[in-house]
Amino acid sequence: MLSVDVSKKLGIFALEISLQIENPGITALFGPSGAGKSTFAKIIAGLCAPERGRIAFEDKAFFDSAKGVDLPPERRGVGFLFQEHRLFPHMSVYKNLSFGRVAGGRRPCCGVEEISEVFGITPLLDRKPASLSGGESQRAALARAILAAENFIIMDEPLSSLDEALKDDLLGYIEKIPPLFGFPIIYITHSKDEVLRLAEKAVIVKEGRVEKSGSAAEMMKSDA
Numbered sequence: 580m581l582s583v584d585v586s587k588k589l590g591i592f593a594l595e596i597s598l599q600i601e602n603p604g605i606t607a608l609f610g611p612s613g614a615g616k617s618t619f620a621k622i623i624a625g626l627c628a629p630e631r632g633r634i635a636f637e638d639k640a641f642f643d644s645a646k647g648v649d650l651p652p653e654r655r656g657v658g659f660l661f662q663e664h665r666l667f668p669h670m671s672v673y674k675n676l677s678f679g680r681v682a683g684g685r686r687p688c689c690g691v692e693e694i695s696e697v698f699g700i701t702p703l704l705d706r707k708p709a710s711l712s713g714g715e716s717q718r719a720a721l722a723r724a725i726l727a728a729e730n731f732i733i734m735d736e737p738l739s740s741l742d743e744a745l746k747d748d749l750l751g752y753i754e755k756i757p758p759l760f761g762f763p764i765i766y767i768t769h770s771k772d773e774v775l776r777l778a779e780k781a782v783i784v785k786e787g788r789v790e791k792s793g794s795a796a797e798m799m800k801s802d803a
């Protein structure tokens with residue numbers, strides 16, 4: 580279970596989120612632009628520090644302002660997939676994936692070759708990111724996020740730079756992750772279609788707060 584209770588101010592924006600995510604599958608964070616979804620994701624991953632609060636996964640505290648705990652991102656075991664692929668441009672796909680594995684936890688879920696087969700990128704391993712299509716790049720970034728993960732994966736609008744056909748293709752790959760690798764996923768999106776296709780649970784975030792949470796189908800119906 581991921582347990583979060585944090586506060587953060589960014590200029591005039593105030594984020595106050597208290598939330599527990601128990602779902603072993605995919606939980607969507609859904610809300611309008613500017614609601615604070617990306618800030619919240621960065622706080623969990625250790626890319627942005629809250630002013631106060633506690634973040635813990637199972638019995639491991641990532642952040643605890645009362646006890647002075649603040650683990651750096653590489654010690655949180657969180658795989659992160661961004662809107663754009665953010666592969667290292669000077670490294671081959673193989674090296675990008677190997678780097679993910681080294682940077683990740685002490686318990687890699689699988690090897691580079693195995694994961695490349697799952698995501699259909701084996702023929703691309705010797706290529707540099709600049710020579711890949713948008714869909715190929717996101718599949719390579721997805722594989723790297725899994726290799727870097729020890730506890731769970733956060734995806735921040737991972738389909739936003741892809742066209743409709745490629746979105747559908749990548750959704751198919753994302754669906755495979757919980758059954759094949761067992762990682763929970765926190766999936767950030769504006770799209771109800773993506774929530775309904777992927778997620779069992781959804782958390783509605785508005786103006787820096789959790790408005791409500793529950794089954795994805797119920798949340799999407801009530802947010803109509």
Ligand SMILES: Nc1ncnc2c1ncn2[C@@H]1O[C@H](COP(=O)(O)OP(=O)(O)OP(=O)(O)O)[C@@H](O)[C@H]1O
Binds near residue numbers: 616
């Ligand atoms: N460094 C910063 N300084 C000041 N304000 C910031 C900073 N970073 C983010 N904000 C503000 O915090 C609010 C939440 O931003 P955030 O990117 O988390 O929202 P979001 O829900 O992810 O939006 P989107 O769906 O458009 O990506 C916005 O009003 C944004 O302008």
